[in-house]
Amino acid sequence: MTLKQRVSQALAPVGADRFQRSDGDIVQFRRKGAGATDFVLRHGESSQRFVAVRPANVDAAALSGYVGTYYSADLDTRITVVRQGDTLAMRQPFGVEWVLRSSFADGFNTRLRGTTTFVFERAADSQVIGFSAWVYGARNILFVKEK
Structure with a gap:
């Protein structure tokens, strides 16, 4: 093994x-x-x-489920998730953009101040409802999907 x-x-x-x-x-x-x-x-x-985690599903339909605008009350900021070909990117209002790499089912990483991890959350009907961010020592910074 x-x-x-x-x-x-x-x-x-x-x-x-x-x-x-x-x-x-x-x-x-x-x-x-x-x-x-x-x-x-x-x-x-x-x-x-x-x-153990499920492997990432990165087909077009799966990626489309993540697209939308997310709001964090803790940070009072919005981040938009967009499709970029066969991957996703996060954008902030002032033009900063990070390409996301899929790591596992509903989990993505990016190079932002080291490695930042985003873990998306789903409702009972499997729709994406938000994500939590892990960056530096901060954990579980919650973002709720608006649209």
Whole structure:
């Protein structure tokens, strides 16, 4: 098995759903049914949990669902999401624009002051209703879809 985190790393089995990297770190997978739901990477006394996510759907119909204007009460600002060919971009009123790269289902990244992550939220009917932004140390900056 191979774990890819920046570079690929071989994993040697050491037990049920447990593997060891060449540096000695342990990877423990958790399952629900036939698939893994997450894994914990242990390095000495510290550990990190990684959650499995659905892959991104970037066909034209899926991308169109994100298009619209979003408002953040916390920042008192609006951001518009537009289609640019086979991708999306975010625009602010004063002309700044960031191209978004799909990372996982409803998740996008851009190079804005480092890496900024946007995770879109859906209503029960699967319509996009907003997104949360992660930038620097700020997390869950909420934007609500207006139109």
